[in-house]
Amino acid sequence: MQSPFLTPSLQSRPDSLALLQLRRDDIIPTILRTHDDEQLGYDEGKVTNTRYGSFPHSTLLNQPWGSQLAASKVDTGSRGRRPAKGQKRKADELEEGQLSPKAPVQASSGFLHLICPTPESWTASLPHRTQVVYAPDYSYILERLRVRPGSTIIEAGSGSGSFTHAAARAVFNGYPAYEPATKRRRLGKVCSFEFHQQRAGKVTEEIKQHGLDGIVQVTHRDVYNDGFLLGDPTTGASPKANAVFLDLPAPWLALKHLVRKPSSGSESPLDPLSPIHICTFSPCLEQVQRTISAMRQLGWLMISMVEVQHRRIEVKREITGLDAEGIRGAVIFPKSVDEAITKARVVEERARAFHDRFRDENYKKSAPIAKEQEEQEDKEKGTTDKNPQQDNDTETPADAALAKSRPSPQNPNPKPNRKNTTPPHKLGRLVHRSELDLKTHTSYLVFAVLPRDWSEEDELKCQQAWPSNSTETASQNAKPKSKTQMKREAKAQRDKNKQPEKEEKSAPEQTGIDEA
Numbered sequence: 001m002q003s004p005f006l007t008p009s010l011q012s013r014p015d016s017l018a019l020l021q022l023r024r025d026d027i028i029p030t031i032l033r034t035h036d037d038e039q040l041g042y043d044e045g046k047v048t049n050t051r052y053g054s055f056p057h058s059t060l061l062n063q064p065w066g067s068q069l070a071a072s073k074v075d076t077g078s079r080g081r082r083p084a085k086g087q088k089r090k091a092d093e094l095e096e097g098q099l100s101p102k103a104p105v106q107a108s109s110g111f112l113h114l115i116c117p118t119p120e121s122w123t124a125s126l127p128h129r130t131q132v133v134y135a136p137d138y139s140y141i142l143e144r145l146r147v148r149p150g151s152t153i154i155e156a157g158s159g160s161g162s163f164t165h166a167a168a169r170a171v172f173n174g175y176p177a178y179e180p181a182t183k184r185r186r187l188g189k190v191c192s193f194e195f196h197q198q199r200a201g202k203v204t205e206e207i208k209q210h211g212l213d214g215i216v217q218v219t220h221r222d223v224y225n226d227g228f229l230l231g232d233p234t235t236g237a238s239p240k241a242n243a244v245f246l247d248l249p250a251p252w253l254a255l256k257h258l259v260r261k262p263s264s265g266s267e268s269p270l271d272p273l274s275p276i277h278i279c280t281f282s283p284c285l286e287q288v289q290r291t292i293s294a295m296r297q298l299g300w301l302m303i304s305m306v307e308v309q310h311r312r313i314e315v316k317r318e319i320t321g322l323d324a325e326g327i328r329g330a331v332i333f334p335k336s337v338d339e340a341i342t343k344a345r346v347v348e349e350r351a352r353a354f355h356d357r358f359r360d361e362n363y364k365k366s367a368p369i370a371k372e373q374e375e376q377e378d379k380e381k382g383t384t385d386k387n388p389q390q391d392n393d394t395e396t397p398a399d400a401a402l403a404k405s406r407p408s409p410q411n412p413n414p415k416p417n418r419k420n421t422t423p424p425h426k427l428g429r430l431v432h433r434s435e436l437d438l439k440t441h442t443s444y445l446v447f448a449v450l451p452r453d454w455s456e457e458d459e460l461k462c463q464q465a466w467p468s469n470s471t472e473t474a475s476q477n478a479k480p481k482s483k484t485q486m487k488r489e490a491k492a493q494r495d496k497n498k499q500p501e502k503e504e505k506s507a508p509e510q511t512g513i514d515e516a
């Protein structure tokens, strides 16, 4: 079986993992089935129930990834009802093929998006059995471990399998079942160890369901005591790993097995021909100190510690202004001093009009004579017959703007009458802020490198291939030497190195210093 994580199809397929995304961080994993393997008794076959409705798998199958799919009305009435004597349960009949699943009827509301599985979406949706390594951490770890197609990585413990899936994608270089490894092309492998039996069983099952069983090998093992060989802990095969990731409570206890020549005399689990990159994941600095101390004793080099402080940045357009009323997510607040003053004037004007009306009504009731007197006075001053044209002539631009925004019976909530040609997605100010609710947990990552095994023979080979005292042309012209010739030269070199020691030892006799 090909894995949807490694070679995704264009659309969803039966008996394959699919992720049902309800909201951004709310994803449900499910294996799509044409029949109900749990026999829950739905007329529509297998159904996944969510808070946004019920989704029969017949509506989810053979759909392009990313599709938005509507919920369905499903027949739940007969579920759990006891069949009459001699009658079969609906689920049993469906199982025996006597009934074909009912065509689902679309519900009026509720939908989801069908997502193709990736290690990241799997991490966001997987059933948590332990603390897991999240995507920001594992992307950094795999990069620092130089994990690439064809690499072999040791992982302990497997936990919920979050890191396992990301590592499987990183090492993938072909399926062993379809394209066996050749001398020139190594197929990548993840050797995952877990000492909790149920967790080891669950990860093995998931790996099989996800089509990763040729790439990931899960072993139920206490790695502190039994190390990292595949099969038998003492005589098993070496995974020949070139990268190691330890997510264990006490990684320093496992380090004694990750050496070139184990003290037990068994084979090393490391690749003898390459340097080994290691990363340990610890939640506290005390663990980090003990790990680094053990690494120093065991010859690990380039030891460094990193804390990943990942932040998800939310970038959005913030629309602010009194004219943004009715726009979703907008902040209805003056966006400038001018707008604030205009608004304040409108409010003031409205308050004054209200109080004037109130005062006038009281005044009319209490003093009709006084009003007549007032009118008489106005007549005398000639202010009642005011020319409106004359008033406009003295009006300043600010007054004109204010007049436009004044409330009138037709427009009680005046808005600035500006013609906006900016498309809605570009409206507002571009702002960004970090999201605090990011799923993660404290991770102090210790990285180190164990250099490759280096013998005298390797040194000589190296010296012959790249002689330090000859010119580039001379080394290019040099004929490649045979293995026997190189061995002979290595022996001669060793003998030559021993020669001065002998001479030194025999020196006192020759010089006669002792005698003196």
Ligand SMILES: C[S@@+](CC[C@H](N)C(=O)[O-])C[C@H]1O[C@@H](n2cnc3c(N)ncnc32)[C@H](O)[C@@H]1O
Binding pocket: 130, 131, 132, 133, 156, 157, 158, 159, 160, 161, 162, 163, 164, 193, 194, 195, 196, 199, 221, 222, 223, 224, 225, 247, 248, 249
């Ligand atoms: C934090 S979880 C690993 C989570 C995993 N990295 C993931 O991303 O899902 C640590 C796991 O190490 C396992 N473990 C602890 N001690 C172990 C040991 N001595 N040998 C093997 N596994 C061990 C635990 O059972 C646990 O499942």
